[in-house]
Every structure is written in C-alpha cells, then in structure tokens.
Amino acid sequence: MSGTVLNEVRKGFYLDSVALMRLSRRIAGMPGIVEAALMMGTPSNKRILQDAGLLSDTGAAANGNDLVIGIKAHSDEAARAALAEAISQLEMPRRSAAEQTTWRPRTIRAAVKAMPDANVALISVPGDFAAAEARKALRRGLHVMIFSDNVAVEQERALKEEARSLGRLVMGPDCGTAIINGVPLAFANRVPRGDIGIVGASGTGIQEVTSLIAAAGGGISHAIGVGGRDLSQAVGGITTLMAIDALDSDPATRRIVLISKPPHPDVARTVLARVARSTKPFTVCFIGAKDADLPPNAHFAATLKAAAEDALGGRAIGADASLSVPAYARRAGIVVGLYSGGTLCAEAQLVLARHGRKVASNAPVPGSHPLSGAGDGIDRIVDLGADEFTRGRPHPMIDPSVRDDMLRETLKDRRVGAVLIDVVIGFGAHPDPAGHLASIVADASRDGPPIIGSVTGTEDDPQVRSRQIATLERAGVIVAPSNAQAAELALAACRP
Amino acid sequence: MEQNSIRDLLDAEIKVVNVGLEGFAAELSAAGVPVIHVEWSPPAGGDPELADLLSKLGA
Amino acid sequence: MQLIEDANREALRRILEGDPVLIDVVPAGQAIPGLGERVLLHSGPPIEWNRMCGPMRGAIAGAIVFEGWAADLDEATALAARGDIAFHPNHHFDAVGPMTGMTTRSMPVLVVENRRFGNRAYSTINEGLGKVMRFGGNDASVLKRLAWLRDVFGPALGEAIRSVGGIALKSLIARGLAMGDEMHQRNVACTSLFLREIAPVLARTSRDPQRLAEVLSFLGSNDQFFLNIAMAMGKAIMDPVRGIAGSSIVTAMCRNGTDFGIRVSGTGDTWFVAPVEMPQGLYFPGFSAADANPDMGDSAIVETIGLGGFAMAASPAVAGFVGAGSASSAALYTKAMGEITIGENPEWTIPALDFAGVPTGIDVRLVVDSGIMPVINTGIAHKEPGIGQVGAGVVRAPRACFEQAVRALAEKLRVVA
Numbered sequence: 025m026s027g028t029v030l031n032e033v034r035k036g037f038y039l040d041s042v043a044l045m046r047l048s049r050r051i052a053g054m055p056g057i058v059e060a061a062l063m064m065g066t067p068s069n070k071r072i073l074q075d076a077g078l079l080s081d082t083g084a085a086a087n088g089n090d091l092v093i094g095i096k097a098h099s100d101e102a103a104r105a106a107l108a109e110a111i112s113q114l115e116m117p118r119r120s121a122a123e124q125t126t127w128r129p130r131t132i133r134a135a136v137k138a139m140p141d142a143n144v145a146l147i148s149v150p151g152d153f154a155a156a157e158a159r160k161a162l163r164r165g166l167h168v169m170i171f172s173d174n175v176a177v178e179q180e181r182a183l184k185e186e187a188r189s190l191g192r193l194v195m196g197p198d199c200g201t202a203i204i205n206g207v208p209l210a211f212a213n214r215v216p217r218g219d220i221g222i223v224g225a226s227g228t229g230i231q232e233v234t235s236l237i238a239a240a241g242g243g244i245s246h247a248i249g250v251g252g253r254d255l256s257q258a259v260g261g262i263t264t265l266m267a268i269d270a271l272d273s274d275p276a277t278r279r280i281v282l283i284s285k286p287p288h289p290d291v292a293r294t295v296l297a298r299v300a301r302s303t304k305p306f307t308v309c310f311i312g313a314k315d316a317d318l319p320p321n322a323h324f325a326a327t328l329k330a331a332a333e334d335a336l337g338g339r340a341i342g343a344d345a346s347l348s349v350p351a352y353a354r355r356a357g358i359v360v361g362l363y364s365g366g367t368l369c370a371e372a373q374l375v376l377a378r379h380g381r382k383v384a385s386n387a388p389v390p391g392s393h394p395l396s397g398a399g400d401g402i403d404r405i406v407d408l409g410a411d412e413f414t415r416g417r418p419h420p421m422i423d424p425s426v427r428d429d430m431l432r433e434t435l436k437d438r439r440v441g442a443v444l445i446d447v448v449i450g451f452g453a454h455p456d457p458a459g460h461l462a463s464i465v466a467d468a469s470r471d472g473p474p475i476i477g478s479v480t481g482t483e484d485d486p487q488v489r490s491r492q493i494a495t496l497e498r499a500g501v502i503v504a505p506s507n508a509q510a511a512e513l514a515l516a517a518c519r520p
Numbered sequence: 521m522e523q524n525s526i527r528d529l530l531d532a533e534i535k536v537v538n539v540g541l542e543g544f545a546a547e548l549s550a551a552g553v554p555v556i557h558v559e560w561s562p563p564a565g566g567d568p569e570l571a572d573l574l575s576k577l578g579a
Numbered sequence: 580m581q582l583i584e585d586a587n588r589e590a591l592r593r594i595l596e597g598d599p600v601l602i603d604v605v606p607a608g609q610a611i612p613g614l615g616e617r618v619l620l621h622s623g624p625p626i627e628w629n630r631m632c633g634p635m636r637g638a639i640a641g642a643i644v645f646e647g648w649a650a651d652l653d654e655a656t657a658l659a660a661r662g663d664i665a666f667h668p669n670h671h672f673d674a675v676g677p678m679t680g681m682t683t684r685s686m687p688v689l690v691v692e693n694r695r696f697g698n699r700a701y702s703t704i705n706e707g708l709g710k711v712m713r714f715g716g717n718d719a720s721v722l723k724r725l726a727w728l729r730d731v732f733g734p735a736l737g738e739a740i741r742s743v744g745g746i747a748l749k750s751l752i753a754r755g756l757a758m759g760d761e762m763h764q765r766n767v768a769c770t771s772l773f774l775r776e777i778a779p780v781l782a783r784t785s786r787d788p789q790r791l792a793e794v795l796s797f798l799g800s801n802d803q804f805f806l807n808i809a810m811a812m813g814k815a816i817m818d819p820v821r822g823i824a825g826s827s828i829v830t831a832m833c834r835n836g837t838d839f840g841i842r843v844s845g846t847g848d849t850w851f852v853a854p855v856e857m858p859q860g861l862y863f864p865g866f867s868a869a870d871a872n873p874d875m876g877d878s879a880i881v882e883t884i885g886l887g888g889f890a891m892a893a894s895p896a897v898a899g900f901v902g903a904g905s906a907s908s909a910a911l912y913t914k915a916m917g918e919i920t921i922g923e924n925p926e927w928t929i930p931a932l933d934f935a936g937v938p939t940g941i942d943v944r945l946v947v948d949s950g951i952m953p954v955i956n957t958g959i960a961h962k963e964p965g966i967g968q969v970g971a972g973v974v975r976a977p978r979a980c981f982e983q984a985v986r987a988l989a990e991k992l993r994v995v996a
Contacts, residue, residue, distance in 0.1 A: 148540030
C-alpha cells in the first residue's frame with residue numbers, strides 16, 4: 025500500500041507506553057491517516073513499526089531513549105497535520121483526570137462496611153428482590169423498612185420470623201411511612217416530639233394522624249409503619265406486636281395509636297390481647313370497622329380524625345374553624361373524590377356513608393360499591409394511587425399531574441356537586457402540590473363545582489402547611505382542617 | 521452493628537442505608553440525616569431465585 | 580451464614596500465612612510425577628483438541644516436535660488430532676503457565692515452595708516477547724530458544740537459586756507494588772529487583788563467561804520475566820486453600836482461549852466453566868480487535884491472590900488500557916474488587932491508597948450478588964498462531980462460572996431459595 029510515511033524523533037523524550045498507545049490511536053483516527061504510532065525507539069519497537077509500514081530512515085536511526093512518531097497518510101498535508109497534532113499533544117501540560125467519580129457501594133455489605141454504625145436500611149427495589157435485600161440488611165445488624173410492594177406473602181412471613189428471632193423490626197413490605205426518633209423515612213412528615221406513639225399499617229393514615237396531632241399542638245414519640253399486609257392472617261401481625269412491645273416499654277410514649285384497615289379476626293384477637301396487657305391507653309383505629317371488642321384500656325376510633333382526637337385526650341379537631349360553603353357555590357349533585365392517599369380515600373367514603381350517602385370507589389371500604397357499574401347519583405371516591413393507575417406511571421403523591429386530567433374533566437361535569445381532594449406534603453412528596461393544583465384550577469371555568477380539600481402535613485415540612493393552605497385558598501379551594509371535615513363539607517355543598 | 525435492638529433504635533441517631541430510589545437518600549441527606557446510598561442493580565444477573573439464595577448464603 | 584463465614588476466615592488465614600520461596604529450576608518431568616512420554620499440560624480448564632483455539636493448537640504442535648514425539652509440525656498436529664497425546668490442565672499437576680501454557684517433561688520449570696504448608700507449584704520460564712510458544716509460535720526459532728532454555732538458562736538459574744537457598748518472594752512483591760508493578764501486565768520492577776538479586780549469584784556460580792552473558796542478557800531484556808515466578812507463587816499460595824468445607828473463596832481462575840474455569844474452596848476440584856470473554860484494550864499499530872484471540876492463560880492466578888487487576892491502583896498507567904479509562908480511575912478498580920473480596924493483605928500494600936492492602940479472597944457469593952466480576956489485566960494474543968502479542972487490556976471473568984459455583988455450594992450446604 026503506497027502513501028506518505030512521515031517520521032519524527034524526539035530525543036530523550038519519555039512517555040509511558042500506555043499514554044503513547046492512547047495518543048497513537050487518537051492520531052491514527054485523524055482524517056487521511058492510514059496508520060500511526062508513537063513508540064520508544066527500542067529494537068523490538070522499531071521492528072513493530074517496520075512491520076506496520078511506519079518506519080522511515082529517520083525513525084530507524086532512533087535509539088531506545090528516543091520517542092519515534094511514525095505516520096502513514098494518504099497525502100503529505102494529512103501527514104503533516106497529524107504530526108503537528110501529535111507534537112502539540114506531547115507538549116501539552118498534563119491534565120489531571122476531571123472525570124473522576126467517587127466510589128459508591130454496590131451492595132449492602134459494602135455500605136455497612138463504609139458506615140458501620142448504620143441502624144436502618146430503607147429498601148425500595150423491585151418487589152422480586154426486596155426480601156433478599158431485607159434479609160441481607162437484617163443479618164448485617166440493621167432494622168429494615170421495605171417501601172417496595174409486590175413481595176410474596178410467604179417471603180414476608182419468613183422474613184418477619186427471622187427478624188423476630190433477631191429482635192429487629194421489619195417495617196413493610198408496602199410501608200410508605202415511618203418516623204423514628206424524629207426522622208421521617210420515605211413519605212413522612214416532620215412532626216414535633218411528644219408522647220403519642222403510632223403503629224400503622226397505612227402510610228397516609230399515619231401521615232394524617234400525625235399531622236392532625238401536630239396541628240393541635242401535640243407531638244409523637246415514634247410512628248412505626250408495619251406494612252399493609254402485616255395484620256393479615258398469613259403474616260399474623262408479627263411486626264405490629266413487636267412495635268407495641270417497643271412502644272409499651274418506651275418511657276417517652278404515654279399513649280399508643282393503632283391504625284389499620286380491619287385485621288383478620290384471629291389476628292385482631294391476638295393484637296387486642298396484647299393491648300390489654302399494657303398499662304398505657306390505646307386508640308384503636310380499624311378504618312371501616314363499625315366497632316371492635318376492645319379491652320378496657322383501649323378506645324375505638326372509626327376515622328383518622330377520631331383517632332387523632334382520642335390520642336389528644338378527647339380534644340376536638342378543627343371545631344373552631346368556621347367553615348362553610350358559600351350558598352352560590354352549592355349545587356345538587358354527587359361528590360367526586362380524587363385521592364392520592366389510599367387511607368384518606370377510605371376515610372372520605374366512611375364519612376359520606378355515615379351521613380347516609382351511597383358511595384362507590386375503586387378501593388371500596390365495607391359498605392361501598394365498586395366503581396365499575398355504579399350508576400348515576402352515587403358519590404365516586406377514587407384512589408389514584410391504586411395499582412390500575414400506577415402501572416408504568418409515578419404515584420400521584422410524587423407526581424400530581426396524574427390527577428390533572430381527571431380533575432379538569434370533573435370540573436366540567438354538571439352532575440358533580442362538589443370535588444374532594446387531598447394534598448399530601450412532607451418528605452417524598454412533590455415540592456409544591458398546592459401550587460400545582462392551583463394552576464389547574466385557575467384554568468378551569470368559574471362556574472364549576474366547588475373544590476374542597478385538606479392539607480396533610482405540618483409546619484415543619486419543607487412545603488410548610490400554612491403556605492400550602494394559603495396557596496389553595498387563593499385559588500378558590502375551600503380548605504378544611506382535616507380530611508374527614510373536608511368530606512363533611514363536600515357533603516354539605518351538595519345539599520343546597 | 522450486632523447489638524442494635526429495637527430499644528437501641530428508638531434511642532439512637534438514625535443512620536440509613538438506602539437501597540433503591542435515590543430520591544429517598546437525597547431527601548434524608550438534605551435534612552441532615554446520615555445516609556449512604558447503595559448503587560443497586562438486580563443481583564445474580566436479575567434472577568430472583570438466585571438472589572434469594574445468595575441472601576441465605578450470607579452475601 | 581456462620582459456617583461459610585468461619586470457613587472463609589480460615590481460607591483467608593491460609594492465604595495470608597503463605598510463605599512462597601523460589602527454590603529451584605528443574606526439568607518439568609523431574610519435578611512433576613506423571614509428566615512423562617506424550618503427556619502435555621496446557622493452560623485453563625480441561626479441553627479437547629477439537630475445541631482448542633488456533634494459538635493453542637500451534638503451541639501444542641510445537642511442543643510435540645520439541646519433545647521429539649513427532650518429526651515435524653504436520654505430523655505433530657496429526658498426532659494431537661488422533662488423540663495420541665494426553666492433554667491435561669497445568670492446574671491438575673501443580674503447575675501454571677501463561678497464555679497457551681505449554682508444559683512438557685523436558686522444559687525447565689521454576690519451583691516455588693510454600694514453606695508454611697510445604698506444598699510446591701511450578702511454571703515454565705517466560706520466553707520473552709515476539710514470536711514465542713506461549714502465543715502459539717512453533718517454528719525453528721521458537722524451538723531453538725526452548726532448547727537453549729532447557730540446556731543453558733534453566734540449569735544456570737537453577738544452580739544459582741539453589742546456591743543461595745532460595746529467593747523469598749513476598750517481600751519482593753511488596754517492593755514491586757510500591758514501584759508501579761501489579762504483577763500481571765507490569766512486572767518490570769520485580770524483574771529488575773530479581774535480576775539485581777540473582778546476577779551476582781549467577782556470576783559466582785557460572786563457569787562460562789559467554790553463557791553467563793547470554794543468561795544475563797536474556798533476563799535483562801524481558802520486562803515480563805517475573806510474571807511466571809509470580810504465577811507459580813500464586814498457585815503455591817492458593818493450593819493449601821483448596822477443600823475447606825463451606826468456603827466460598829475462589830482458589831483458581833484460568834482460561835484456555837475457549838473456556839474460562841474457576842475452582843472454589845468449598846467445592847473442591849470441581850471446575851465451573853463458561854466461554855471466555857474478549858479482552859478490551861489498546862492495540863499495537865497495525866492491529867485491532869478483529870485480530871484478537873479470546874482470553875487465555877493461567878495468569879489469572881495472579882488476580883486470585885489480589886494482584887494484577889485487583890492491584891490496579893498500584894499501577895495507574897495500566898488503567899489506561901481500558902478504553903476511555905484514565906489513570907486516576909485505577910483506584911476505582913481496586914475499590915470495586917474490595918466489594919467482592921473478604922479481606923486485605925497487610926503485607927502487600929498500595930501507596931496510592933494510603934497503603935491499603937490488596938483486596939484478597941474472592942468470594943463467589945459477593946461476585947454474583949454485586950454483579951462486579953473480577954477484573955483481569957491481560958496481554959492480547961493474535962488469533963493466528965505464532966504472531967504474538969497484539970495489544971493489552973482488561974477482561975472480566977464470566978458471570979456464569981460464579982453463578983454455577985454459588986448453586987453448587989448451596990446444594991452442598993443444603994441451602995434452598
């Protein structure tokens with residue numbers, strides 16, 4: 025193959041062989057270059073250059089201490105350009121690597137080695153792998169919070185049995201909220217410290233109760249999430265019982281609130297028997313149950329608001345709020361609820377039902393109808409965080425835009441008497457859910473149904489509850505002190 | 521940390537190993553909670569059964 | 580799992596207590612029982628002729644002619660293809676060899692003894708650069724050099740080493756690490772230190788100035804001479820770690836150009852095998868990835884003891900071989916290897932990492948769990964026999980080997996998912 029061969033020798037110029045090879049590749053890639061190499065002028069290297077057709081007499085005369093630049097090109101110009109580039113690279117001062125990235129552990133084992141006094145693992149990997157990660161964390165001495173769902177129930181059971189034998193907590197799977205020693209984990213709120221302890225199988229249930237307590241000037245010791253399925257028959261309430269033990273012997277905790285949808289009767293019996301053995305007062309909130317067979321030290325609460333009130337020693341929440349829906353805004357129609365929090369959706373259904381309404385939902389509580397097939401004239405309370413809405417989409421608490429289209433449609437619907445919404449703030453939530461909602465409302469026509477809602481969160485949350493309320497009110501949303509009261513207001517709005 | 525009973529946890533400064541969604545680690549860090557984030561990817565080439573086996577073998 | 584943790588602790592103890600000494604150079608047939616007529620050892624896990632790569636077949640033909648089992652290369656090839664030669668892995672006979680790893684009875688082998696446990700390991704002598712048998716070379720020049728190693732170099736080196744009672748290797752390695760060697764792709768410091776130590780002894784024990792000059796020149800012209808010593812040392816250190824019940828520590832990693840094989844302490848001599856991967860690296864002028872042979876050689880024993888790719892932080896320039904990798908990313912490789920090993924070697928430290936010890940004791944559980952495969956620094960051979968080295972780079976051990984090992988270990992320990 026013919027072509028121009030150009031050599032240059034730099035006497036006494038040493039560069040590491042790797043650096044030379046990298047530079048060679050770069051020069052070889054230039055336009056019009058057939059091949060190129062930079063090598064020290066040792067006999068074996070000169071042989072390599074010769075075999076590659078890169079050696080001229082100039083290069084052949086070099087010795088082992090000299091750097092040989094060998095270039096073969098289609099034209100003189102290309103060869104000279106490449107040589108100039110090679111020389112300028114050689115003469116450039118050495119740059120230190122800017123693309124250095126720091127080492128991050130790839131396993132729990134390596135992470136614990138780097139942070140030996142870690143005490144909690146927060147796991148949010150796909151459900152297929154969550155139990156294995158949790159086991160690794162447990163065996164490395166950590167307590168575990170599993171945010172992931174879609175974990176097989178057998179895995180949950182085996183994991184919790186192992187945790188129990190180790191004396192450590194497994195909060196989850198499907199645990200969205202915990203507050204341990206003042207630290208909000210996953211979706212949780214900054215709540216003042218106080219003497220109320222919470223054990224919750226529901227994330228937003230914990231969020232609403234702790235927020236109401238905070239708004240009333242109270243505080244919590246800890247909120248221990250147990251996972252949505254802990255009180256099922258298959259799991260038997262293992263974490264719930266351990267959490268009750270822990271709060272029972274915690275000197276800072278003076279009363280304990282249990283929040284869950286109604287457990288399996290066998291599990292309820294076991295848990296309530298444990299409650300009976302405590303000397304502390306309990307508030308038992310089985311959302312959707314009519315009542316429960318409670319020991320003397322426990323009060324029943326049917327809603328989250330009632331649970332917060334009981335925990336505060338019977339203080340009424342939001343009684344001083346003089347809220348009403350202005351007459352011009354009232355119209356006959358159904359209540360449509362668009363919820364991001366599942367337990368808030370449940371509570372709304374209960375409040376409406378208690379006032380004699382017919383209610384339908386995609387996550388119906390006992391007494392509610394399923395959403396599909398529900399006719400006209402029936403309130404529709406939708407849980408937008410349910411599986412059918414979150415497949416391939418973020419959860420509405422992270423991304424409020426999931427609710428936007430439905431809200432716009434609902435505001436145009438003449439059959440709707442009032443729209444019920446929740447606004448959940450805190451750790452993990454959108455930075456400004458109220459602002460986002462306000463922008464949707466601003467575009468809507470003024471003669472739509474009133475929007476009534478509540479803000480679940482505290483003053484200490486990054487979004488600041490009072491600021492969120494102000495934003496909503498400026499947008500014309502009626503803000504109630506609690507989700508339960510929002511539902512009552514929505515009800516009132518539909519009775520002109 | 522072999523001790524770390526539940527009692528210990530409720531008294532201790534919370535220090536988190538975050539495995540999964542990086543946003544949780546970012547929030548904790550912004551709030552001044554000590555946290556280390558694990559650059560997690562499915563173990564065992566994405567085989568859940570082998571991943572489970574590994575956790576039982578003490579990985 | 581407690582059984583595994585205890586077994587692994589024992590494995591690490593044995594690795595760190597190893598005391599390797601280069602004690603002799605002797606003909607392979609003299610050192611290795613069973614290495615007789617028509618027995619040929621190769622690198623990597625067991626493999627049959629019809630699956631061997633080009634360089635391996637070329638080397639085998641050359642070795643057969645070298646031993647006089649055939650008159651020329653064609654006859655040698657026919658002999659091999661017919662099944663008249665018994666092929667075995669080096670590892671089955673206490674040996675290791677780089678690249679094609681040919682070991683036959685009259686080739687001189689370095690003898691390394693692990694004084695702590697009394698076991699020995701062997702490796703042939705590194706032929707140098709260019710057209711050599713380890714890259715599949717088999718022409719007259721290759722055989723001539725092998726004959727010279729057999730008749731002149733081997734005996735001279737053996738006599739010198741015997742006369743001083745052996746050369747302790749651990750401290751030599753430690754000094755090499757501090758001088759930029761990682762003992763796989765880069766051995767120039769250790770080779771130089773060895774030459775410094777042995778040259779006066781060779782001079783003392785030599786009776787022929789011409790031969791002495793040849794021997795010293797040979798040692799002085801091959802930067803990679805020490806590689807084979809390091810390899811024999813690696814095997815001598817790892818062999819006592821074999822067969823600890825319940826241990827998940829890797830005792831050998833090797834390749835034959837077709838398959839990659841590992842052995843694990845708790846599963847004894849079982850090979851876990853998967854196809855080798857292609858090295859990623861930089862090529863000499865005139866060559867590219869299209870010319871590359873798949874990964875080959877027993878030299879991954881060096882990584883098995885925490886050196887080579889595992890000690891990349893000691894050798895920043897070598898990191899540049901990984902495509903776009905920069906010198907400062909070398910430390911990240913060593914840190915990553917720290918996630919798949921159970922300890923560090925306090926006697927082999929890396930100045931650039933604040934004298935952290937090299938990551939030691941590859942744990943198959945951690946490999947599969949983290950998805951971090953052991954990284955091996957390697958030369959890249961031309962896929963046609965006899966052409967030689969065409970580049971250098973890194974290659975990863977295949978995941979499948981470690982997954983098989985985890986399952987086998989679990990079955991042995993009766994642990995189910």
